[in-house]
Amino acid sequence: MKTLKIAIQKSGRLNEKSVEILKNCGLSFENYKSSLIATVANFPLEILFLRDDDIPEYVQDGIADLGIVGENVIIEAGADVAYLQPLGFGKCTLKIAVQSTSDITELSQLNGKAIATSYPVILQKYLTENNVDAQIRNISGSVEIGPGLGLSDAIFDIVSTGGTLKSNGLKAFKNVMSSEAVLIASKGMELNPEVLELLQRIQSVLRAKA
Ligand code: ATP
Ligand code: ZN
Numbered sequence: 001m002k003t004l005k006i007a008i009q010k011s012g013r014l015n016e017k018s019v020e021i022l023k024n025c026g027l028s029f030e031n032y033k034s035s036l037i038a039t040v041a042n043f044p045l046e047i048l049f050l051r052d053d054d055i056p057e058y059v060q061d062g063i064a065d066l067g068i069v070g071e072n073v074i075i076e077a078g079a080d081v082a083y084l085q086p087l088g089f090g091k092c093t094l095k096i097a098v099q100s101t102s103d104i105t106e107l108s109q110l111n112g113k114a115i116a117t118s119y120p121v122i123l124q125k126y127l128t129e130n131n132v133d134a135q136i137r138n139i140s141g142s143v144e145i146g147p148g149l150g151l152s153d154a155i156f157d158i159v160s161t162g163g164t165l166k167s168n169g170l171k172a173f174k175n176v177m178s179s180e181a182v183l184i185a186s187k188g189m190e191l192n193p194e195v196l197e198l199l200q201r202i203q204s205v206l207r208a209k210a
Pocket of ligand 1: 009010011012013014050051052053069070071072073090091092158159160161179180181
């Protein structure tokens, strides 16, 4: 029997819940802060602990058979993977925000404007669908400071409470996408008997919670 590999986030917002759901499936494994890989004692499975950004590609390329990662990260990576199950945690919304003093009320007013983001693919798709021609400034973090520095007219980012927006003189303008953690598989692995067994266990953990 082939040992499956599942990639989960090593540390960050999805790590704890990802470990928890696997433990609740009855999987027995050691979870040391320093480990990059753990072997499950009672199921043919190894757990790879990775940065979330790397998970979609690992699964697409079959280096991992399964993965748990935010939908936003999968779509941004453009990864071709099978979606098996939304997991009900890691929920967030990606929004366009503008300066609180801004008089922008229509999407069309973003034409010719600069938008700072770490999610250029998702943003470009949305702008194209809405016939907006804006300049995307791809920066890897702290996009909220962009407008105050004159780097951008708007930002596109994950917004949870709005507190970060407010403290940077910004306000939410458009919700573009909502996201949660999902279980994904390499294309073709969806029908593997052990994958199906694991999926069933995850689904009953989710049902017991609901
Ligand atoms: P890594 O070190 O693995 O690259 P990261 O810093 O990119 O981690 P986290 O901040 O841990 O990522 O967020 C992981 C995922 O959690 C996000 O991609 C998103 O799907 C989800 N998420 C839920 N709420 C939030 C939030 N308030 N801010 C950021 N991400 C959130
Ligand atoms: Zn990341």
